[in-house]
Amino acid sequence: GQNIDQPTEMTATEGAIVQINCTYQTSGFNGLFWYQQHAGEAPTFLSYNVLDGLEEKGRFSSFLSRSKGYSYLLLKELQMKDSASYLCAPMDSNYQLIWGAGTKLIIKP
Amino acid sequence: GAVVSQHPSRVICKSGTSVKIECRSLDFQATTMFWYRQFPKKSLMLMATSNEGSKATYEQGVEKDKFLINHASLTLSTLTVTSAHPEDSSFYICSARDFRREGETQYFGPGTRLLVL
Secondary structure, eight states, rough: OEEEEEOOOOOOOOOSSEEOOOOEEEEOOOEEEEEEEEESSEEEEEEEESSHHHHHHEEEEEEEEEETTTEEEOOOOGGGGGOOOEEEBBBBBOOOOOOOOHHHHHHHH | OOOOOEOEEEEEHHHTOOOOEEEESSSOOSSSSEEEEEOOOSSOOEEEETTTSSSOOOOOOTTTTTTEEEETTEEEEEEEEEEEEEOOOEEEEEEOOOOOHTTTTOOOOOOEEEEOO
């Protein structure tokens, strides 16, 4: 079956760095997306990885290892506004995004 | 990134009435639009996928006669919840994709919160 495993909740301190891990199993693979979702709002696109390696975009970076079925999202210089859920969404062979419940990130001053 | 709008953002209706939700891609032509629903603290659940000019493809367990989807143009898709019941109360979110420009990336509308009394 198709499965995504992310921590349910993480806590970090403002200004620090946090890494949110994601392991996945899908029927086929066409890349992996990370989305940010603030409470009560729709997801917003953060990153897309289709090849192995690290993609850096400002304070956010995303890493993919296809052979390990593993990805992580790295957030640097954390700000209070980064408090949100982070959704790891791999795309299967039908180009359909597979969604988990995401990781709720709590930032403390 | 691309901009997707949804209207209304919030709607309260009586049981048995129908509600129409509009999803528009504002600065691009959406070759494909997706409709999701999300319950509190739960993952997004794909309801259906629609390509402009063709019938929507519904996910298993989603009643196509209850959730009518029309993708009339490359910038507009509508979801009509017919004969709504309290259990249909949820957060409905559309997303759109412009494969020619953005590949597989989906951009989400702000969502519509539906409450059926």
